[in-house]
């Protein structure tokens with residue numbers, strides 16, 4: 001029987017490269033250049049706006065009211081809470097809101113957001129969730145992974161608030177509900193359908209790793 005674990009284990013190399021990317025390790029060690037983090041934060045604002053659209057698409061791709069409610073809850077959480085927190089967080093890092101609005105997206109941002117939206121547009125609700133899984137579930141796993149690493153710097157690490165946000169019980173509960181939803185859907189599929197979804201998951205995971213790399217390359 002397939003589950004979220006199947007998507008991960010069949011893309012083990014991609015998943016590890018994403019979770020343990022140099023950008024992530026340097027965040028944990030507190031050695032990431034602040035310019036790299038600022039660049040990442042700005043591009044992540046653009047990502048979150050497209051992420052909100054992806055949940056709008058999930059509402060449209062829904063087949064019943066329960067699915068509509070689930071998509072709507074996620075859309076509202078992003079628009080009302082997450083983007084607001086992100087704008088506040090950017091301000092603390094010296095990036096004013098008006099610097100975010102007409103920012104040009106980096107190629108890595110475009111590649112990732114276009115892939116998610118394109119996958120959802122042409123596929124069904126499960127395709128869209130699988131394309132979003134590395135992002136929703138990955139950040140939760142990355143935060144917990146970092147907290148278990150011997151190189152983690154806790155005192156005076158400027159990135160502690162970021163790590164704690166994704167390690168928080170609130171975020172972890174969101175991760176668990178996404179895993180549960182995916183497990184329920186994946187359990188019913190035949191091998192060919194699972195193989196197709198593994199391919200989507202692998203591409204989305206690689207594009208997430210490219211998003212980290214973009215932070216280091218400052219483009």
Ligand SMILES: Cc1ncc(CO)c(N)n1
Nearest residue numbers: 044047134135136139211
């Ligand atoms: C690129 C990216 N992936 C995932 C998340 C988690 O919401 C985020 N904020 N940004």
